[in-house]
Amino acid sequence: MDVTPILDPLNDAQRAAVTSGNAPALVVAGAGSGKTRVLVHRIAWLCEVESVSPFSLLAVTFTNKAAAEMRARVESLLNHAVGGMWIGTFHGISHRLLRTHWQEAGLRENFQVLDSDDQLRLVKRIIQDLGLDDSKWPPKQVCGYINARKEEGLRSGRLQDQGDRTARQLIRAYVAYEQECERTGSVDFAELLLRSLELLQKNAEILAHYREKFRHILVDEFQDTNAIQYAWLKTFAGKENPVFAVGDDDQSIYGWRGARIENLQNFERDYKNTQVFRLEQNYRSTNTILSVANSLIDNNRGRMGKRLWTDGAAGEPVHLYAAFNEQDEARFVADRIKRWVEAGKTRRDDIAVLYRSNAQSRVFEEVFISQGIPYRVYGGLRFFERAEIRDALAYLRLAKNPDDDPSFERIVNVPPRGIGQRTMARVREVAVRSRITLWKAAENIQQSDLLAARAANALQQFLQLMRALEQDIQDLDLAAQIDHIIQASGLMRHHGREGNEKAESRVENLQELVVTARGFDLDNELYADMQPVDAFLVHAALEAGEGQGAQWDDCVQLMTLHAAKGLEFVLVFIVGLEEGLFPTGMSLEEPGRLEEERRLCYVGITRACQQLVFTYAESRRRYGTDSYYNSPSRFIGEMPPELVTEVRPRAMIATPVHHNLKTSLFAQDTGIRVGDSVMHAKFGKGVVLDCEGAGTSARVQVNFEQKGSKWLVLAYANLAKLA
DNA sequence: ATAAAACGATTTTTT
DNA sequence: ATCGTTTTAT
Numbered sequence A: 001m002d003v004t005p006i007l008d009p010l011n012d013a014q015r016a017a018v019t020s021g022n023a024p025a026l027v028v029a030g031a032g033s034g035k036t037r038v039l040v041h042r043i044a045w046l047c048e049v050e051s052v053s054p055f056s057l058l059a060v061t062f063t064n065k066a067a068a069e070m071r072a073r074v075e076s077l078l079n080h081a082v083g084g085m086w087i088g089t090f091h092g093i094s095h096r097l098l099r100t101h102w103q104e105a106g107l108r109e110n111f112q113v114l115d116s117d118d119q120l121r122l123v124k125r126i127i128q129d130l131g132l133d134d135s136k137w138p139p140k141q142v143c144g145y146i147n148a149r150k151e152e153g154l155r156s157g158r159l160q161d162q163g164d165r166t167a168r169q170l171i172r173a174y175v176a177y178e179q180e181c182e183r184t185g186s187v188d189f190a191e192l193l194l195r196s197l198e199l200l201q202k203n204a205e206i207l208a209h210y211r212e213k214f215r216h217i218l219v220d221e222f223q224d225t226n227a228i229q230y231a232w233l234k235t236f237a238g239k240e241n242p243v244f245a246v247g248d249d250d251q252s253i254y255g256w257r258g259a260r261i262e263n264l265q266n267f268e269r270d271y272k273n274t275q276v277f278r279l280e281q282n283y284r285s286t287n288t289i290l291s292v293a294n295s296l297i298d299n300n301r302g303r304m305g306k307r308l309w310t311d312g313a314a315g316e317p318v319h320l321y322a323a324f325n326e327q328d329e330a331r332f333v334a335d336r337i338k339r340w341v342e343a344g345k346t347r348r349d350d351i352a353v354l355y356r357s358n359a360q361s362r363v364f365e366e367v368f369i370s371q372g373i374p375y376r377v378y379g380g381l382r383f384f385e386r387a388e389i390r391d392a393l394a395y396l397r398l399a400k401n402p403d404d405d406p407s408f409e410r411i412v413n414v415p416p417r418g419i420g421q422r423t424m425a426r427v428r429e430v431a432v433r434s435r436i437t438l439w440k441a442a443e444n445i446q447q448s449d450l451l452a453a454r455a456a457n458a459l460q461q462f463l464q465l466m467r468a469l470e471q472d473i474q475d476l477d478l479a480a481q482i483d484h485i486i487q488a489s490g491l492m493r494h495h496g497r498e499g500n501e502k503a504e505s506r507v508e509n510l511q512e513l514v515v516t517a518r519g520f521d522l523d524n525e526l527y528a529d530m531q532p533v534d535a536f537l538v539h540a541a542l543e544a545g546e547g548q549g550a551q552w553d554d555c556v557q558l559m560t561l562h563a564a565k566g567l568e569f570v571l572v573f574i575v576g577l578e579e580g581l582f583p584t585g586m587s588l589e590e591p592g593r594l595e596e597e598r599r600l601c602y603v604g605i606t607r608a609c610q611q612l613v614f615t616y617a618e619s620r621r622r623y624g625t626d627s628y629y630n631s632p633s634r635f636i637g638e639m640p641p642e643l644v645t646e647v648r649p650r651a652m653i654a655t656p657v658h659h660n661l662k663t664s665l666f667a668q669d670t671g672i673r674v675g676d677s678v679m680h681a682k683f684g685k686g687v688v689l690d691c692e693g694a695g696t697s698a699r700v701q702v703n704f705e706q707k708g709s710k711w712l713v714l715a716y717a718n719l720a721k722l723a
Numbered sequence B: 001a002t003a004a005a006a007c008g009a010t011t012t013t014t015t
Numbered sequence C: 001a002t003c004g005t006t007t008t009a010t
Helices: A012-018 A035-048 A064-078 A090-100 A116-129 A139-151 A165-184 A189-202 A204-213 A227-237 A287-297 A326-342 A358-371 A387-400 A405-411 A421-434 A438-447 A453-473 A478-488 A491-498 A501-518 A532-542 A591-605
Strands: A025-029 A057-061 A086-089 A112-114 A186-188 A216-219 A243-247 A275-279 A318-323 A351-355 A375-377 A556-560 A569-574 A608-617 A620-622 A625-627 A644-646 A677-680 A684-692 A699-704 A708-713 A720-722
Touching: A012 A035, A012 A275, A025 A035, A035 A057, A035 A064, A035 A216, A035 A243, A057 A064, A057 A090, A064 A086, A086 A090, A090 A189, A090 A227, A090 A532, A112 A116, A112 A189, A112 A532, A116 A139, A116 A165, A116 A186, A116 A405, A139 A165, A139 A189, A139 A227, A165 A186, A165 A405, A186 A189, A189 A204, A189 A227, A204 A227, A216 A227, A287 A318, A287 A591, A287 A608, A318 A326, A326 A351, A326 A358, A326 A569, A326 A608, A351 A358, A358 A375, A358 A556, A387 A405, A387 A453, A387 A478, A387 A491, A387 A501, A387 A532, A405 A438, A421 A438, A421 A453, A438 A453, A453 A478, A478 A491, A478 A501, A478 A532, A491 A501, A569 A591
Parallel strands: A025 A243, A025 A275, A057 A086, A057 A216, A112 A186, A216 A243, A318 A608, A318 A644, A351 A556, A351 A569, A375 A556, A569 A608
Antiparallel strands: A620 A625, A677 A684, A677 A720, A684 A699, A699 A708
């Protein structure tokens, strides 16, 4: 057995972890220390050297992306596919367990997954049905309450109000919510975990089977596990199967959504004979950047203790720029970016601008557009979260299963077909009273005189449409089914009719859905034994897809600090480093919250490979009002002053200059810029008023002589420039 | 059913 | 300021 490829690329600490014995192992892996590499090589080591079958491995991650990357890297290292190995997210694996053991789990065979949007809709309705005022009981908060209880493993039946009136109503809502989920066969994200945990706890045979099966359990990002995920892992492990957990307490930034850093800190106590490995050698950043990071994070208490080091170069000092206001801040960043790119030091996509809150991206976008810097903003709605996509999938679901109430609710009047709130209230009433689904209620209600003729007729039409859809798609493949549905349901016509550019993008998204379905890869352990349609629907529910379809060519990356975790860039700007913004004002009351902000800053710093730049603005407009005399973030003061150089690139005081003339970066490709006269095949002659975005998403606003002002996607518009 | 007007929230986000 | 949601008016 040649172990060279497995062990050679590793340093001593990594190798010790990878080759450790059968005991529980905790790998405290600093930023950029090769955490994924250790997991991947550990798997390879177990398979190749310890002769552990891939079928005996369970590897758990938080995101689909991480799971996919791990699988790809294992396969590339081993040089063959590892089909039987369970690599997936907590939710994906739980889902698979529940599909396999739906009976024992007390579910129906075709139970469906509610994503957060579905869940919120349901909770909204329940609050209404309970006669609660939704301004006093915000659905989001009730949702949060339910999820938090589930994540603590608490079902509604076990909760007591203890005379607390608020708690009483929340519990009422939780009870009703659980009943609705039961009635409709729905399982939300937290339920996937809780239900699969209960499945194992209540079924000795099933538990024994999986404990026998999974001899090794590997977990990524262990510091992000919540209470239920921790219990879930512990249940799989039992006494016999070692857990190999990798994580970094200093990068725990999701405490606010239930992640428990203590899970990492208490690992040794919970698992006897744990071996702890520390990965402290960093392969990403300069020594200066690491010193700044180390020094900052030293201000946190109760750390497991870790000090990053590198045998690489010292690197440039970190730069700090005190901006006059947020425009000045963005202009400074744009200026620096231009200099780096023009000097040929990096590509633009190796540059990131990191901020605390999404709202901060705006000013950067405006300035980047005016300066012709292509950029990409992360975040926002992802593909499967878009309303039109969800509508289309709801049609598909309902056609397959008329008893799918959430889907029924969603599309019964989309596009509008005269089935309003009044009609639906009646249908719901019948459904609840007779304990039947909405579909059956809608069928039955025809025989009663509960509905006016017009409403009854509209409802009848809808039922017929769905029956026809079900018939029509029976013999089609997945992509053809979706194609047929978006046409025959009227969704396509509905969006096509509007003609504005938002509607146009919805039409494009629907077309893209067909393409996505065509390219859908069923070949995944987690979709074993499923029909393509069902697998696709699960895929849509469990994986929201990329934020922005295609990776555009060479764009500066704009994202929140949270979104940056796990990524690296040659040049990193951390902007908005002001007290009250970062750390955010809301974190100041609780010391624990402030420490999480500090870890967030640490995460940001350790994204940088070569150069790190901090900025803050002395005055900034937020929520429509200006704040003046902002103090620099305390985090700056917690770094070694000799490593942080304050820069003043402009001798003069920056006067905000309002250039409304936007010079366009697309000028390079098309020669089109603001103010030009252009010709369009359909709309005729017009003048370019505005532009935004970059690359394939670049759009221009054109004022046409005949048709008025329109936004057009440059890539599709085929504009000809007039002399 | 559609559009205008009023209202309200506004840290971070995956599944 | 701005965006999404809900209410109200046509």
